[in-house]
Amino acid sequence: MGFAFEEIEETIRMVQSEKLDIRTITMGISLRDCSGNNADTIAEKIYDKITRKAENLVKVAEELESEFGIPIVNKRISVTPIAIVADNIEKDEFIKIASSLDKAAKNVGINFIGGYSALVHKGFTDGDLNLINSIPQVLSETERVCSSVNVATTKAGINMDAVALMGKIIKDTAYRTKENDGIGAAKLVVFCNAPEDNPFMAGAFHGVGEGECVINVGVSGPGVVLAALSKLPKTADFGQISETIKKTSFKITRAGELIGRLAAQRLNTSFGILDLSLAPTPEIGDSIANILESMGLSKCGSHGTTAALALLNDAVKKGGVMASSYVGGLSGAFIPVSEDAGMIEAVEAGALSIEKLEAMTCVCSVGLDMIAIPGDTPYETISAIIADEMAIGMINKKTTAVRIIPAPGKKEGDYVEFGGLLGHAPVMKVNSFSPKDFIERGGRIPAPLHSLNN
């Protein structure tokens, strides 16, 4: 079957000038067979297994990149939540396991490894607590390890003890990496309803319901969607906008599906899911905020932004679902502030606040992401921000998350600089009224009712 000149030209244009890319090929590896009596044994087993399974990950990804001419930006690994593998280890010993993950990641040539995680939405085991308490040390002493903690689900409610604890952990993590504007906190995500097959960092882990080893692929392309929308006339109605996004998303997803299947085949493992997420990069034109603005908002964050994002997120999913048999992960639109030039501009212009971002998370794929706040923000306030976000996820039966950076020594209006994909961001204003007594109560917020949905 031949192709029309326009079809070939369209694909080439998407890659060369609209920044279509495979954002990540993430190999999920089960570490459930790596338990042991002491940290040294576990660390050794983990290192051996990861380096064995992922030996050819980078090589295969580079081959595919060359053959199909689509950049594969990141190669990553997610593993079974470490709290499950190493539930019997003392807090001070956890660094050995994290170092082993870090070393394995470096050895196979990947930039991030996710799964330094605990699932504590209902309660903590002793191991969970030890792991969580080791997070600040681990994220400040390792380079590639990413951590996540699931503190709420729609079925279990919100573990408010964990929410309170995570406020302190985030603050401590940022403080321990103060020379780099608190970058440690950029590798730490607090989740509600965390997906088990998400390929995107920092929240990726290999869930307990997953198989031995899978390939999950994340595709991206805000630039492609923006370019497609900019070809529409100004008078195009929302039906036409939705249709355009769907078609674009279909094509992007198909590219990802092909790469994912071939990667799984060549690595002798199975294909897990395709995560179709519009993930912005700091590059100009690769912005979610610009897509929303192209629908007619003068600045992202103005009234109307939540509606525009709802349309975008839904259309992306509709196009993607038909293009792949196994869509999973987070699938939707990400709104990380520091990684999106348009979002940064909107914050600088005074159009976008944390409160508006919170509203946006009700309809987008994840949550409050890569937001820098003043370093002297009390831990209770950070915990309360988490609590609000978890409540949104719990009630709306969706994944929500918080990745927030209390930048040490910085105040509102200052800048933090993380470099690379993590970008830079203005420090945002936080509501100064204290939620201290609320956060100190402890206990659980009960699981919500699933009827009378009003």
Added chain:
Amino acid sequence: MSEQKAIISVIGVDRVGIIYNVSKLLAENNINILDISQTILKDIFTMIMIVDIKNSTNDFNILKEELKNLGENLGVKIDIQKEDIFRAMHRL
């Protein structure tokens, strides 16, 4: 196995000898050209070739590198991609 198709794209400023040089390199590698089309829009020359690389005497990556180098000499951007990606994106 029958044909193994790949798509070569050449994008850049038009000049004498682009098709000649690309075709020459392909002939040297025993690659058959199945189809060529080109347009010139606002001085930007775009040529797309569909080729059969089944009997190519060189490894795909070496061929890709040779085409890239040729492009640099001619002042244009040349890439080769296996056909499957276009099939995935444009055919149900």
